[in-house]
Amino acid sequence: MDRPLPIKVRCPTCRGKAWIISRRTEGGRLRLVRQNARLTIKTIARALGVTPSYLCMVEHGRRAVTDGLFDDYLKAVQELEG
Ligand SMILES: [Zn+2]
Numbered sequence: 748m749d750r751p752l753p754i755k756v757r758c759p760t761c762r763g764k765a766w767i768i769s770r771r772t773e774g775g776r777l778r779l780v781r782q783n784a785r786l787t788i789k790t791i792a793r794a795l796g797v798t799p800s801y802l803c804m805v806e807h808g809r810r811a812v813t814d815g816l817f818d819d820y821l822k823a824v825q826e827l828e829g
Pocket residue numbers: 758759760761766803804807
């Protein structure tokens with residue numbers, strides 16, 4: 748029997764705090780895309796010209812994902828991945 752996926756994970760960027768990562772939020776989906784591409788939050792933040800802590804809050808659903816940010820984020824992942 749498979750163990751259920753953890754709903755709380757420790758975020759390396761928000762050290763020492765446990766956060767709930769939801770796949771249902773846009774930020775959570777961006778995080779999954781980034782992790783599948785094996786890219787760090789710092790790498791994406793540098794490409795987008797934002798701070799890693801801001802991007803982290805976006806991924807946690809604590810900051811809104813604007814249309815521009817969503818597209819730029821995915822573009823940055825594709826460029827850095829390839
Ligand atoms: Zn975090």
